[in-house]
Amino acid sequence: MQLMTSKTVKRIKNPSEWTTERVQYVLNSKSFDDYENYPVELIIEDDLPLELGANRNLVFEARLAKAIHEKVARLRAIAPEIVKDNGFWMWFGLELCREQMVERWCNGRDINGALRKPERASYFLSGDSLQAQQRCGVRRLWIAADISQRYDNTYDHVEGLLEKTDVFAGIVERMTGMDAEMAVALMQQLNPIKSEVIRRMIAKKVSVVLSTVALEVMTTNQKHELVKLVADEVLQAQAA
Amino acid sequence: MIKGTPAYTHFGTLTPNQNKSSKRYLKFRGKADWVEAAALDKADEKIWGEDKWDFSGRTDITDIKFELEYKVDAKNMTSAYGELNSDFIEFGVRVWNKATRTRKWFKGAFTINTTGKLEARFDSAAALPIALAQFSGEIEIQPLIVSKTPLRDSVSGLRTQPGTILGWSDPIVIELQKNRKGLSALFEIRWKAFSEEAGLDGAFFEIDWSERPIIYLNDANQALKQVLMSEASRGKVARVRDAINRLIAHQAVTTGLMAAFYQFKEIHSNGALEASDIIENLSSQNESILREWGWMLTQHGDATRVDDIAQELLEILENGVDLGAVIVDELSIRVQREFGTEKSIDDLISEVSDGDATDD
Numbered sequence: 001m002q003l004m005t006s007k008t009v010k011r012i013k014n015p016s017e018w019t020t021e022r023v024q025y026v027l028n029s030k031s032f033d034d035y036e037n038y039p040v041e042l043i044i045e046d047d048l049p050l051e052l053g054a055n056r057n058l059v060f061e062a063r064l065a066k067a068i069h070e071k072v073a074r075l076r077a078i079a080p081e082i083v084k085d086n087g088f089w090m091w092f093g094l095e096l097c098r099e100q101m102v103e104r105w106c107n108g109r110d111i112n113g114a115l116r117k118p119e120r121a122s123y124f125l126s127g128d129s130l131q132a133q134q135r136c137g138v139r140r141l142w143i144a145a146d147i148s149q150r151y152d153n154t155y156d157h158v159e160g161l162l163e164k165t166d167v168f169a170g171i172v173e174r175m176t177g178m179d180a181e182m183a184v185a186l187m188q189q190l191n192p193i194k195s196e197v198i199r200r201m202i203a204k205k206v207s208v209v210l211s212t213v214a215l216e217v218m219t220t221n222q223k224h225e226l227v228k229l230v231a232d233e234v235l236q237a238q239a240a
Numbered sequence: 241m242i243k244g245t246p247a248y249t250h251f252g253t254l255t256p257n258q259n260k261s262s263k264r265y266l267k268f269r270g271k272a273d274w275v276e277a278a279a280l281d282k283a284d285e286k287i288w289g290e291d292k293w294d295f296s297g298r299t300d301i302t303d304i305k306f307e308l309e310y311k312v313d314a315k316n317m318t319s320a321y322g323e324l325n326s327d328f329i330e331f332g333v334r335v336w337n338k339a340t341r342t343r344k345w346f347k348g349a350f351t352i353n354t355t356g357k358l359e360a361r362f363d364s365a366a367a368l369p370i371a372l373a374q375f376s377g378e379i380e381i382q383p384l385i386v387s388k389t390p391l392r393d394s395v396s397g398l399r400t401q402p403g404t405i406l407g408w409s410d411p412i413v414i415e416l417q418k419n420r421k422g423l424s425a426l427f428e429i430r431w432k433a434f435s436e437e438a439g440l441d442g443a444f445f446e447i448d449w450s451e452r453p454i455i456y457l458n459d460a461n462q463a464l465k466q467v468l469m470s471e472a473s474r475g476k477v478a479r480v481r482d483a484i485n486r487l488i489a490h491q492a493v494t495t496g497l498m499a500a501f502y503q504f505k506e507i508h509s510n511g512a513l514e515a516s517d518i519i520e521n522l523s524s525q526n527e528s529i530l531r532e533w534g535w536m537l538t539q540h541g542d543a544t545r546v547d548d549i550a551q552e553l554l555e556i557l558e559n560g561v562d563l564g565a566v567i568v569d570e571l572s573i574r575v576q577r578e579f580g581t582e583k584s585i586d587d588l589i590s591e592v593s594d595g596d597a598t599d600d
Contacts, residue, residue, distance in 0.1 A: 084339045084376035128377065130338055143341065175336070178343045213403040214334055214386045216345035222402055 061141060062159040064100070068092075068138060069145035069155070086128040089139040093125045097138050101125070105137045134172040143172055150180035160187050166196050170203040176210055181220045185227040193231075198238055202231045251317050254360065254383055254409035257309035264288070267303035274305065294415040294428065295372060302372060305365045308333070308348075310383055310409055314358040317406070320395045325352070329406060331360040331385050339377035350385070360385070375416055382411040427492065431459040445488055449499055453525045455492060479587040486579045493533050494575060500526035501537060501553070501567070508557055515550035536574040537567060 075082055082088050093101045102108060105124040107116035115121070124137045134140050141162075148157035161168055161183070167190045171177040176186070186206060190199045206227055215223065264277035277288060287294055295301060317324060331350040336343050348362035362383065364370065370379070385407035391400045400406070427447075434440040434456075444464060448454040458464065468484060470477045503526050507518045519527060527546070534549035535541055539556065556563065576582065 128339055130341075133341070146341075175338075175343070178336070178338070178341045212405055213401065214345065214384055214405055215403060216334055216343055217330065217332075217386050217388070218403045226401070 058159055058162060061162050062144075062155075064097075065141035065145040065158050065162065066155045068142050069149065072142060083142070086126065086132070086136070086139075089136050089142075090125045093136070093138045094121075101137045130175070130177075131173045134169050140168070140172070144168065147172075147177075147180045147183045151184045157184050157187065160184075160191060163191055164199075167191060167199060167203075170200060174203070174207050176207055176215065179215055179223075181223050182206075182210075182215055182227070185224045188224075189227050189231045193235075198234060202227075202234045205234060206230050251312070251320075251385065251406035254310040254312045254385065254407050256409065257311050257359070264293075264306045265304065266301050269300050269302050289428075289430070291410055292413045292415055296415050304370050304372070304414070307364070308362045308383060308412075310360045312358045312360075312385075312407055314352055314356050317358075318356065320393045321391050322394075324391075326350070328387065328389055328391060329385055330388050331362070331383070333362050334382045334384055336380040336382070337375045337377065340375055342375070348383075358385075370414070372416060375414075377416060379414040379416065380411045381414065383409040427453045427455045429455050429457065431465065432456050433460050434458040435460055447492055447495060449496065449525060451524055453496070453528075455488065476591060479584075479591060483584045483588050486581055486584045489579050490575055490581070493529070493536075493578075494571065496525070496529040497533060497537060497571070500530050500534070504530070504550075504553055505557060508554065515547060515554045518554070519546060519550045533578075536571055536578065541570065541574055 072083060101121060101124065102115060106118060106120045110116055124135055126132065127136070133143060144158050144161040145155055147161060148155050151157060161171070167187060170190070171183050171186050177183045186203060190202060193199050193202070209226065209230060218226070265274040266277065266280070267274055280287075287298070293304075295304075314324075321328070329350075330347060332345055332347040334343070334345055346362070346364075348360055350358055350360040352358045360383070384405050387400045387404045387406055388402060390402065391404075392398075393400065434443060434446070440446060440458075444458045444461060446456040448456065457468065464484070467477055467481050470481050500522065503522055504518055507521045512518045512521060519530075522530070530537075530549055530553075531546040534546065534553070537556075538549055538552040539561065555561070
């Protein structure tokens, strides 16, 4: 049982003045010294593909996701615990993808260079729940790349996973989305559907069906068949 | 958490086999040998709760392994599905770890004896070695019996699909948080029957403010337990659960802060003049609560580091600041804001307004 958690985020009085280290300390009780033991130069030495600037372009995000996954993999081989540390992802976002974070998640800067929505920075970088993992500006990209890798050892599904924000959130924020095969099966069924309402209905119904099933023992085909069956049922009911 | 008997099929709850106590082993950092839990000293005994194994902050332990044994009367199962064996059903544990986005299945073994009892056994050493560094947060290990093939339940008339959960036991949760926040960081939450102890009449929770603080909740109140154990994220039960949580948090934090401030003042009056000295001499529980919630006691409520908090408290003591104004006036407001009391009250009122509650 989890009792109340601290609403520490609200205690950053003036987020426009935050420094990376202060945010890190306040939100994660960590100072940058905590990361000195990690060979983070494995990531820092190489530039991330940020030359396009910060934008919402799907192709760019997929490229960035792949780059983040590849670079973190090198670090993960030495320090496997790194990817489950939300402090690491906050550090990554603030230190390596700061402008991307500003443009994509804080509505950019005004003519004076001040962040338009500074309060969004801590929201889109903090937390460790499935919901918070999904909304973390950099961690979400890594998750998309990781699902694709775990599914068939390629990055072929990253664009598909990131294509529709509601589909990605609907998959990744649910327990079902922790299973890479189920995540890809859902994405493939949901992306072609135009109505967001119907997409949500299908994702929800799949979760309900799976609440009495251990999807861990299902084969890849069984997972795809189950999602298709549910999607067909919902679509037929809507058509009728 | 799965509760009760499945409505969609016939099986039910797996009971831990009390006759064969489950074995648990730990491996300590830098050591090659496994140490059986029963051979550990008293400090390590605190790890093993009834349904939670708490390794929070135990960076000295690197690996664990365990054996679990369960039994279940298979009478309902055979009446619904006929005689079943390993061609049709499977026993194992489902492992979930949200922080690492892991969900996996590890197979165990089972037998059905001549009296119709199903006995299941899971040995993690063979199937699921747990290196703690590979996980984070909470690892939920749920023993399950699942169907391997489509089965027809002749009693309910329903047909199961592969993977359908036919039987389960309460999960074992392995807690690994190194930097927990909020009340869970400070308090261990335990259930016990209040009726068995004197002095607990009329209480639904009790705070044990010891080196490792514990909030005990009344196990006899099953309705309370059901609400507080709920993992619902929305709806009536979630709102009531959050309101009860807030009530507990209010009292636990206020009481703990008062205890911490009292000791802080006492250490100061005994001659410690530096904030860092006072912090060093606080008991661990008092230091922890000041670290997490001590900002509520400060004049402006904006200190975040424990040394800043201690410095402000020191100034309050030394400068003759009106303690009543700082603590009594501000604290109650800050506690309410911190725990979202207003929203909680609104939620509860909306339950009454939305429903068909009548004033009798």
